[in-house]
Amino acid sequence: MFVNDCLNVNEKGHLTIGGCDTLELAKEFGTPLYVMDEDTIRNTCKSYVNSIKTHYDGKGLPMYASKALSCKALVQLADSENMGLDVVSGGEIYTAMKANFPPEKIQFHGNNKTEAELRMALDYNIGKIIVDNLYELELLNKIANEKNKVVKISMRIKPGIDAHTHNFIMTGQIDSKFGFALETGEAMAAVKESLKLSNVDLTELHCHIGSQIFDIDPFVKAAEVMMDFIGQIKRETGHLVTELNLGGGYGIKYTENDNPVPYDNYMAAVSKAVKAKAAENDIPVPFIYMEPGRSVVGEAGITLYTVGGRKEIPNIRTYVSVDGGMTDNIRYALYESEYTVVNAGKADQEPNEKVTVAGKCCESGDLIQKDAPVADVQVGDTLAVLSTGAYNYSMASNYNRNPRPAIVMVKDGKARLIVKRESYDDLVANDLDL
Numbered sequence: 001m002f003v004n005d006c007l008n009v010n011e012k013g014h015l016t017i018g019g020c021d022t023l024e025l026a027k028e029f030g031t032p033l034y035v036m037d038e039d040t041i042r043n044t045c046k047s048y049v050n051s052i053k054t055h056y057d058g059k060g061l062p063m064y065a066s067k068a069l070s071c072k073a074l075v076q077l078a079d080s081e082n083m084g085l086d087v088v089s090g091g092e093i094y095t096a097m098k099a100n101f102p103p104e105k106i107q108f109h110g111n112n113k114t115e116a117e118l119r120m121a122l123d124y125n126i127g128k129i130i131v132d133n134l135y136e137l138e139l140l141n142k143i144a145n146e147k148n149k150v151v152k153i154s155m156r157i158k159p160g161i162d163a164h165t166h167n168f169i170m171t172g173q174i175d176s177k178f179g180f181a182l183e184t185g186e187a188m189a190a191v192k193e194s195l196k197l198s199n200v201d202l203t204e205l206h207c208h209i210g211s212q213i214f215d216i217d218p219f220v221k222a223a224e225v226m227m228d229f230i231g232q233i234k235r236e237t238g239h240l241v242t243e244l245n246l247g248g249g250y251g252i253k254y255t256e257n258d259n260p261v262p263y264d265n266y267m268a269a270v271s272k273a274v275k276a277k278a279a280e281n282d283i284p285v286p287f288i289y290m291e292p293g294r295s296v297v298g299e300a301g302i303t304l305y306t307v308g309g310r311k312e313i314p315n316i317r318t319y320v321s322v323d324g325g326m327t328d329n330i331r332y333a334l335y336e337s338e339y340t341v342v343n344a345g346k347a348d349q350e351p352n353e354k355v356t357v358a359g360k361c362c363e364s365g366d367l368i369q370k371d372a373p374v375a376d377v378q379v380g381d382t383l384a385v386l387s388t389g390a391y392n393y394s395m396a397s398n399y400n401r402n403p404r405p406a407i408v409m410v411k412d413g414k415a416r417l418i419v420k421r422e423s424y425d426d427l428v429a430n431d432l433d434l
């Protein structure tokens with residue numbers, strides 16, 4: 001009935017997640033509220049780990065891309081499922097360190113890592129720095145030299161693959177702020193430059209072609225292009241890159257129109273391509289990393305809101321206003337992302353009307369979804385927006401001084417807080433008097 005496996009309907013007709021009644025969750029923890037289903041996240045992590053065992057002799061490590069949802073509990077969960085971690089800022093590194101995540105299993109991304117962040121990464125012995133540009137390469141080498149270290153690096157390569165996704169989340173093409181371009185020779189020049197430097201050790205190449213991608217083909221093509229590049233590096237310089245990071249980007253189900261491929265199918269296809277290209281280029285099969293973010297947490301999460309108003313504009317549309325909005329889910333405003341909305345107390349009823357779910361911010365574009373089919377929405381109802389586990393809390397803001405919602409984790413009918421709701425005191429904590 002729903003797009004997400006962790007959801008069900010109980011005898012009262014209420015939506016449940018992880019065996020918990022969503023109306024009870026709303027009452028106990030307040031709204032807006034993010035709810036994450038622990039089993040769904042764990043099962044997805046296991047499926048990534050297992051697919052590398054099945055298709056690639058276990059010669060790889062899936063790394064949770066923590067930008068999708070970074071908080072201590074999630075990082076700890078990823079660790080307990082034997083995942084590595086992809087971080088993209090000092091804040092994400094700090095969260096991982098506070099969660100006692102093993103630093104050697106972390107890779108640090110970013111197109112403008114600050115000098116302070118690079119120093120921090122080296123001080124914490126973060127496993128690998130994914131170098132984005134030449135300036136960063138030189139700076140990293142200098143800092144490593146100062147600290148008397150040799151740092152393992154990867155290089156972010158733009159493989160020139162069109163990933164068929166929203167323009168704003170497509171990253172592998174030449175016109176992108178991320179990484180070194182292959183076509184122009186920029187990538188090879190950077191590789192050669194890195195080989196001259198004595199405090200960096202290039203062991204890996206990285207690519208990430210975009211996000212919310214459903215086709216297998218672009219992943220296979222990217223893997224092939226990267227393997228050919230590793231072969232070319234070996235032939236031109238004699239240096240063997242032994243690891244390949246293929247990024248994240250696997251699509252999830254937001255609505256009935258989305259048809260994600262089982263993640264195992266990606267690994268099956270990509271493994272085959274990598275092995276074939278290794279033979280063709282006469283190089284060993286590399287150790288593989290992948291960096292799923294959205295697919296690990298996206299479908300596991302929902303957001304609960306309370307309806308505070310209903311406005312019927314004849315012949316135009318019906319607005320229902322909820323107690324959150326673009327502050328906890330910016331994705332409609334940014335990408336016009338589609339979501340499934342469920343009236344949580346009437347989850348056993350078929351949708352009988354279309355409503356536009358609006359947030360409470362002082363901004364016309366503050367919508368969660370336009371013309372969403374739902375069952376008979378009244379003031380006081382609890383609405384659930386599905387598949388909000390990824391890039392919702394992590395992109396949340398305090399616009400209009402709205403406190404960020406809490407996150408609860410549910411499992412076997414029990415719920416526990418993993419991120420507290422922000423208080424008004426939190427909002428003014430950094431303010432100083434005139």
Ligand code: LLP
Pocket residue numbers: 065067068086109169208210211212247248249250291292293294295331390391
């Ligand atoms: N690795 C790298 C280098 C990335 O840049 C990303 C996402 C990932 C892995 C994880 O990709 P995923 O598996 O989650 O698709 N805010 C946007 C998504 C931005 C994705 C940024 N990079 C959204 O809400 O759709």
